[in-house]
Every structure is written in C-alpha cells, then in structure tokens.
Amino acid sequence: MVRKILSVALCVAVLLFIYSPILLLVVYSFTSANVIGKWEGFSFSLYGDLFRNAEIMQILLNTVVLALVAAALSTLLGTAGAIGIFYSKKRVAAPLRGISQIPVINAEIVTAISLALLFSMVAFYRTYFSLVIGHMVLCTPFVVLSVMPKLKQMDPNIYEAALDLGAGPTTALFKVVIPQIFSGITAGFMLSITLSLDDYIVTAFTKPKTFDTISTYVYNAVKNGTNSSTPALRALSALIFVVMIAAVLILNLRVRKHSAKESAK
C-alpha cells in the first residue's frame, strides 16, 4: 500500500515538474495584471483583448497559412523523394537516404544561418519565398522519414501486379502505391504543420522584416523577461496549449479505435 502511494506520488511530482510552468501560464491568463505573479482577480479580459487585437489575429493567420503552404509543398517533395529513393538501385539508394536525413540531426541554427547566407547571395533574401523555402528545408526530411517505412512495409508485388494488369507506371503509382503509403503521407503532413507552426530559428533568419509568425512575435514581445508589453499573449499561449492537448487526445483516440478495429478482424 505504502509502495503504491509512493509510486503515485512520484508520478505526480514528475508531472508537476513538467507541467507547472504551463499551468502557471494558464492560471495567470485569467487575470488582467501586466506582470505574472500579480493576481488582480479573475477575469476573461485578456482573452477579449486577444481577439480584439488585429495585429495578433493577422500574425495568427500568417502562421497558419505559412504552415499549410510549407507543409503541403514539403509533403509533395518529401513523398516524391521517398518514392524516388525507394525505387532507385541499391547502390544509389543507401547514400541518398543518408544524405536526406542529415538536416534532421543537423543543428537548426546551422541550417538557418546557411539558408540566410544562401538567400543573401541570390537576392531572395527575406522575402516570403525564402521563408517558405526555409520551412520546406525544415520539414521535407521528416516527410521522407515518415513515408519511407510505409514503402518498405508495402508488398513489392502490388506495384508489379498493377503493371501486370495493364496499368502504366504513373497509373500504378497513383492507384496502388500512393493509397498504400497514404497514412505515411498524412503523418508527414501533420508533422510538417507542427514543425512549421512552432519554428522560431529558421523563421527568424529567413522572414521578411515586416512579417511575423507567432513565435517571432512572442519572442520579440517578451524579450525583456516577464514584463510583457502585451499580456494578451498569455491568453494566446494558453489557447495554443489547449488546442495542442485536444489534438493529441483526438489522435490517440483515433489510433485506439483503429487498432481495435484491426484486432476485431
């Protein structure tokens, strides 16, 4: 019994350690004080400020649009790349696969600086275009990473069977291969969206001067410690946290339902 209590207590302690900063933020998003630590009574006023603040709303839109564009393009590129690597000759495929994964382990700041250098040389520097390219560089390797295992799991005879039944290589690709790896493609797309949404480093180095995403805006706003010039950001952060929790819960539930269905077969 004692042991059980101890183990529960330990779990709670660990969770508290991880979540207490966020909890603090959520709690203080319900008070209108400018500085965290000061409680000026419960109110929704920060949430009201947030939705009335046109600048923040614009930035939110910017961030989401950028994430969708970058994720869509990365998914296209990454899927094509994964299929290309998978169907190349062994001698070519192994090094290609290795090289395609270097950006994953490479320090993000290195990627960001090299992108900045490259764009400053070719005159795209700090345009929306360079920003999208930057995010694609960030996301594409992860799409390759999530599509590749699906290709490996696929029965290799399926593609041949499609050819055998009269399909040309393109028809076979779209009617048979893509549906087989579709879950990998979706996973890659979702991963790209999350990566792009919360990216700061690459964004900071490639974005146009007048353009901001949530990460760069928040960073600039809270640069000077806790004295945030826009307390509404606390409400925004709390909202983002809740949305993320909801997303994770929904995904988990779906997976559980799916595996229950599989095992029922």
Next chain:
Amino acid sequence: MAEMKKAKLSPEPKGETSPLKKEEKIIEIVGVSKIFDDTAAVDNVSLYVRKGEFITFLGPSGCGKTTTLRMIAGFDIPTSGKILLNGKDITDLPPNKRPVNTVFQRYALFPHYNIYDNVAFGLKLKKIPVTYVNDKGETYTKMQKLTRKEIDEKVKNALAVVDLEGFEKRSVSTLSGGQQQRVAIARAIVNEPEILLLDEPLGALDLKMRKEMQIELKEMHKKLGITFIYVTHDQEEALTMSDTIVVMKDGQIQQIGTPTSIYNEPANAFVANFIGDSNLFNGTMVGAKLVRFCNHNFKCLDDFEKNEKVDVVVRPEDIKMTNADEGMLKGQVISVVFKGVHYEITVKVGKTEVVIQNTESRNVGDTIGLDILPDGIHIMKKAFTENKYDGYITKKNTVVFGDGEFECDVTQLYPGSHLDEEGYLITAEGEQLDLTDTDVKVEVGFQSIEISDNAEEGGAQGHIVSIIYKGDHYQVIVRTEENEEDYVLDTEDLWNENDFVGVKIAPENIRLTLKQEIKQK
C-alpha cells in the same frame, strides 16, 4: 547437357486431351540469361511453350524458375537472349503491354480495394476497338473503354469461375488465404490473357487446401483453354498438374518432358533424385543391355557402350521382395517405416542401402531377396566421370588450378624427364626447360580427392554445395568461393551441405598434359 537445352526431349504423343501441333508455339525463349550482381540466375536457357498447354518450371529454390517466369511477365529484362510471343520479339516490352497475367505467390491483392474493384482493376484500364458507322455510311473503329455493364458482367463470370459468387463487396482482409488466392486468379483471368503465369500460387496454403486448388486449377485450365505457365518447387504438384515439366537447377534446364517421361527416364542423377524417391547406383555396362551394380548383372532396356560407367536409377516401387535365396540380390532389412499407403523398407545389400516401397511389410533383421525387372532399371550417362581444369605451373613446380595450388609431378609432362637441383626440367634428350607459367590441362578422378575439416590443410578451399547418395558412397561437390570452381569427389564419409572444407589431392593423382609447346630456355 547442351543438346537438352536446345529443345524438348522426345515430346511424347499427348493423347486426345491436347491435340497440339509443334508449330503452335506461343512463347519461345531463345538463349536467355539473367545476371544479378555477377551471378547468373538464369544461364542460357532455351525452350518453347505450346499454345494451350500446362507447363511447369520445377526446381529447388534459386534454380532460376521464378526469374524465368518474371522475364516472361516483363518484370525482369533478360541480360541476353530473346523472348518471342507468337513469333514476335517481346523481350523489352513493359509488363502492361503484354497479353500475359500473373498470379503471385503472396496474392498481391490491392488491400485498399474491395473484391469487385480488385477483379475489375484490369478491365477498367482496358481499351477495346469498337466499330461504328458514321452518317456517310463509312465504318471506323475507335478505342473505347468497357462500359460499366460489361465490366460487371465479366467480374461476375470471373468470380463464378473461382467459386466466389457474391463476394464483390467484401474487403480483402476478411478473406482466408485460399479465398484471397482465388481472387488473385479471378483478377488475372478476367482480362482473358493469352498466357496465365502462376508463381508458386499454392505455396502459402495448407496441404488440404493445396490439393483442392490443384484439382481446381487443372479444371480451370481445361475450361478456359489458355496457356498456363506454372512455377513450383513441389515435384508432386508438378507431376499431377502438368502437361510438360521443365526441370531446372542452377539457372540451367536439366530436362524437359512429360511427367511420365521425367519420372521414368530422368536425364541425370539430379533429376532422378529431385523427382520422386529413387535408388541411385554406380554401374558399369558389362554387355549389350546388361548392367552390373551391387555385384550382380541385371538385364536392362537401355543400350550403352560396353564398360562405360553409368548412373543407375531404380524406383523404390520397382523392387520386388522374394524369399532370401530366390532373389537376384540378397540383403538384410535394417529399417521399416509405415508411410500410410505403403511401407518403406531399407535393405542392406553388401555395403549398399536399397530402399523399397511395398504394401507388404517385413521385419527388421529378416534376410530377404530382391528382384529388379529390366523395365524398372533406368540407366543414365554419368554427368561427369572426371574433374578437368585448366592450370599453370609455378616457379616452385607446383600447379595452380581450380582456385588452388597443389604439389604435382611435373616430369609426367615429358616422358623420361627429370628435375635438376635448380628446379629445371631436363628432358630425355637432355634439354633444359623452365616450366614456370606453362599452361597445362589437369585431370583428377573422383576417388583421388580427399576433403578435410581443416580447410587450411587443402590446396584449395570451398563449401560443399551438393551431396548425392549413390548407394554405397556419397558424391560430393565442393565449390570454391573465388571463381566457383567445382571439385567432384566420391567419399564414404557423411558430410553436411555448406561445410567449409579443404581439398587435398596426392601429387601422383594429378594428371597433367601440356596445352602447347613451351618455349625453350
């Protein structure tokens, strides 16, 4: 073996079931080789398939049968050689342009489609010429897709052929292995191919299901009238289903013939061993249609040159058991195993073990007589009777051949010669010769080679790739790694396949002959 590759060996008259003329070749494979990473999966294979027949490629795994099938389907392109379909060269045609459909070993159904869409896959892509008459009364043809109704009709018929009526809406994962295989067959035959290729289609099914499907496939073949090319490693399956069997090993054709001819007249020891159970003996022809093995002269039906060494095959069911003193051979029963329909009785005759299949049993320890009638004895030319290599002499007067170096007696190259102290050869006429780098032909008998567990001990090293039991000894083939040179040897010891061994040959057992006159020093 070269002449066997050329064409079918004595295609027997096939009775009323398949009244086919030799001209009606649907597929012709001409000198086809396929090389993967320096090894030949298929090595210069030539054969033809007659229209409407059920032909089976049979052999152990890695013999090249599936690769041959994949080249007919178009999934692999031959490294060299040609494939003709109805006389037209299709060697480089992609699979989707060939009037050929494949049934894969692991079904390869599309899991994201239901049964209907799986079967209709080919039909939806197909375009057929349709003839129209325009306003002016002229006729013209247009390539057109099949209508929904036509597709429905064809899918329904195909599913009826494989006994899966009403399964259209089911998803692939709800079907058993046998049902999935039926869908795979329906998906292929619905396109009305000229040839149906089947790559070990029953390999993943259990025994009972396999037997049922064998009968069904055979009936389907009769009903549809299209050519079936079937790949299997199961000799029983091949014997029951095929009109013609092609036995393959190491990428080469060993024998082509009807099931009966392959069973009764195997072309070599490999075929005899692979198809059915058999007793293999080393024999010698001692007269006209008279062969000696197991210390007895037997009358036989095959005629070979007198004193020729031959392989003798006797099927276990062709040996009759008699009373001890009445038989041609006499031996002691050493084991009896009940096999359901018959008993398998092993009898020791002298040093040789003979396996008999009979519905009657005997007791272990009984002494019994054995009779073999002439038509139960099949005699084959020995595949090889001697190892032959090209080699050269080294500075140290040893000889290098077959990926190894061996001590030898170089004086046999020149009658009456001897070696001087410096290692030069002095001929009978007193000439001094330097033999370094002289090219020679090397011959070594099967009995002259010893193998040893200690690989370093031998002049050459290799893995055992084949062991064939020959009654009183084993014929072992050791293959070296570097150039895949073979050493064939006879031994009484039992070795295991894949053992890494050293090859030892006594210097006096290496026979050398000069390839050409050597330069004088």
